[in-house]
Amino acid sequence: MILIKNPLTPLAWKLIAGALVVLVVWLLWNSGQRARQREAAARADSAFASARTGAATDANRIQDEALSGRASDEALSRKHADELLQAPGAGQRLDPGLNRAARERLCQRAAYRDRPDCVQLAGGRQPPR
Incomplete structure (x- = not known):
């Protein structure tokens, strides 16, 4: 059996092992960071969609209330006009x-x-x- 002499010193092996450990730690931390960013983006999207839905619901309610109020005002005005025209003396000149x-x-x-x-x-x- 022929032995090949190792060209690297023990210090070089320690440096390579340390670099590999740093690389593995960095990769693990970076993948966790990306997952947290995706999760935060998903929460923000959900909150935005919920707020947009709430705003649309409020806008529809306000519009419906305004239209209902306007219609009831006009109906009341027509009712009053009809009552005035049917009141005694309505045909007399003012x-x-x-x-x-x-x-x-x-x-x-x-x-x-x-x-x-x-x-x-x-x-x-x-x-x-």
């Missing part, structure tokens, strides 16, 4: 100044603002809001 003042105030309400008679009363321009 004093022109009183009639104009009442119509001007009525035309300031959102339910009546865009009606042709209100636009005409305002001289072709939109009444004040």
